[in-house]
Amino acid sequence: MTKTLNTIISHETAGMKLVWDTEQDAARLSVAVNAAASAENSPARTVWTGSLLPAIELYADGKQQYVKASAAGLTAGASGEWAIRLTFGEYGTGTLVCETQAWGIRMKRLQAAWNRDVHLVSLQFGTRLLTETERLSTPRADSHYWPDWAAEGFCVPAAGSSPTHSFWRSWDMGGARLPLGSFGDAMGTPYAAAFPRPLYAAAMGGKHGWLAFGPGEVPDAPLTLHIQSATACIHYAYREDLWGAPDPRSRQWSDPLRLAWGETGYDALGALFDTFGPFEPKSPHHLRSFLCTWGDFKENRFDLKQIAERVSGTTPADMIVMDDSWETFVGSAEPDLELFPNFDEDMARFRDNGYELAFWQSVGWTDDPEAQGLTADDLLCGPDGQPRRWRWSGSPFGSSFHYLLDPSSARTRQLIQERTVRLVNRYKPAALKLDFGYGFPGPDAAVPRDPAYRGERLAFELLKLIYDAAKSVDNAITIIYYGIHPLMRSVSDLINLDDLGDAGDSAEHELSGHNQRCLWASLAARHGMAVNTSTGYYWDTLGSILLDTAVVGVNGLTLGECDNDGKRMTASDIQRWTALQNWHRRTCGWKPLLLDAGTGSLKGEPKLGSWGRLESDADAADAGLLTALALRSESSSAVSYPVAGTVAFTGNWALIAQDNADLSDSASVACIPFAAGEIAFSRPFNQVREFTAEGGKLVCVRTLQASELPEGKLVVTADRLASIVGYLLD
Secondary structure, X not given: OEEEEOOEEEEEEOXXXXXXXXXXXXXXXXXXXXXXXXXXXXXXXXXXXXXXXXXXXXXXXXXXXXXXXXXXXXXXXXXXXXXEEEEXXXXXXXXXXXXXXXXXXXXXXXXXXXXXXXXXXXXXXXXXXXXXXXXXXXXXXXXXXXXXXXXXXXXXXXXXXXXXXXXXXXXXXXXXXXXXXXXXXXXXXXXXXOOOOOOOOEEEEEOOEEEEEEOOOOOOOOEEEEEEOOEEEEEEEOOHHHHXXXXXXXXXXXXXXXXXXXXXXXXXXXXXXXXXXXOOOOOHHHOOOEEEOHHHHOOOOOOHHHHHHHHOOOOOOOEEEXXXXXXXXXXXXXXXXXXXXXXXXHHHHHHHOOOEEEEEEEOOEXXXXXXHOOOHHHEOEOOOOOEOEEOOOOOOOOOOOEEEEOOOOHHHHHXXXXXXXXXXXXXXXXXXXXXXXXOOOOOOXXXXXXXXXXXXXXXXXXXXXXXXXXXXXXXXXXXXXXXXXXXXXXXXXXXXXXXXXXXXXXXXXXXXXXXXXXXXXXXXXXXXXXXXXXXXXXXXXXXXXXXXXXXXXXOEEOOOOOOOOOOOOOHHHHHHHHHHHHHOOOOOOOEEEEEEEEOOXXXXXXXXXXXXXXXXXXXXXXXXXXXXXEEOOXXXXXXXXXXXXXXXXXXXXXXXXXXXXXXXXXXXXXXXXXXXXXXXXXXXXXXXXXXXXXXXXEEEEEEEEHHHOHHHEEEEOHHHOOOOOEEEEO
16 A cells, blocks of 8 residues: 655555655654554554665765755656655756555666766765764764664674674674675675675564665675664765766666565565566576585695595485686686696596586686786776786785686677686586675776676676576586575576585584575575585584475585594485485475574574475465475474474484475375484375485385384484485385
């Protein structure tokens, strides 16, 4: 329901109401008051407050200025659309076209016409000028504007690490710039690795609800959430004072901001992501498990023959990923024959042992541009015209810096395309694992020469070049990347939960981090992406990771022969890995069913204990079919859930339907033990087949009739976990 009264816009949906006084530029999102109840008994409960008209930092007349747009009039149109006429003080005028939707509000178009040459420094939503009294309370005497988006707290998925955290109270961060796109530490933000970026979104809220926000298109500027003290704003960085403006007299932004809301931070972000649909699920062909060589390579273990002999027969997977270090230099796409003198022979050995190949590729780095025929004209350069260099941490100290490709250059684009085509033609890989799209400095240091590729579009364009080139040779090839936003669907097929070591240097931190990553990955699974889990650097975490993998998707292994504590893969790990490799779900597109689980709030981080996987059913009007469960209990008494018929258990178990039916009706259900315990089902079944792993394959060791199970239960003791893969219930 939308109402427009003079300068006030009111929009109510999803149990909340946003009221925006455009003249004062003051907006408030509150829980909707029940009209049948008195205001005294049902007071409006505020979720979020702030301004919504844009503000611009600009460079004109030889000086930098902050200009806040003012509303000069409001014109309502059809279908919930309206236009707000804007003035930018002495610098020009503009129009903000907005529309209401069932999910919230969309800022459809922003236009500005300048009456003099203007160069943008930044575009902001959620800042305003300070009053004279307010300026007396700021930490800097020269402060004249400030972020004004306010709520109890913030939600930015996997914003921090050690341990991973996604929620914090409004004042917990102090002053921070958090990456919502691909720029990470390059914009002065905390390093938190790739997954789940680019998010292009964040949320604010608390106990009464949450507001999610972000652009509707990949923006032409780095996107960050600026927090100052206890309030925040969305910030688009341009620095055209350094690089010039495409048109110094006019500017237009398409879909610069969307607002959606929900009861929880997860719900709000899900509602925002749903605005980009409807979606067709990715092909199940892209659900590929892998063993990644990084766990060995990072410890300087480069004997590919030894790696092949170690994993073959114990760790089956769809493919081996040759990770960073396989090339002569980063960006060459040629094998380092000094490090791997028998490279082609080693690749053939992997294939002979049943693995397809995949290759790590950096999105925009090169270490030897001269060898590739590139000059400074093909690279990102600073204002002085000198090529810039970058490394993952952003620190200017140390070694291993990389030159940066500029997609503005025809020669650079040709290099990327030819390099990718050559690699795919030569080795016919099943996948390319793309990395370091977040490995660029921001516009304070360098930008592409062509403004069309600036900001978040830089990494996106490079990803698109690689994606299209690889698909031109093999349309079935799988492109692996990290970002969970729906806009990433056009440049990736399989989302990898990435190097879990970035959750923190301990098994405990990795467990917490993986738990959260599974939840946030489900936002991408909702729009049909294939999802692959991954490990960090501690073998002790593998069992829990694989238990969640039963719900999420397919296996991924980054660990090498030994972990950071000197431990190795156990016999029990081999059984669990083999079970998931053979019995994982082979469909894309699902939503989580939360049993003993939570999506997180200001009271605590997301935690997945027992949870499940709901897949859509075209013939059903409800949420869908329950096709997988991860069940956890530390209690000695049986825990019961009214799902899969009814299941009662102690210990940890995974249940996975082996057909496209609900677990309660499936003709074949995999039942995998992860800890000692017992499990009983109310649903009928005829027989139980018990399996073990031999040589990386499943072997049936016995078959029992349902009537032969004691009390109708499956029972597994701790000493049997090393010799049993699990059961198939027929």
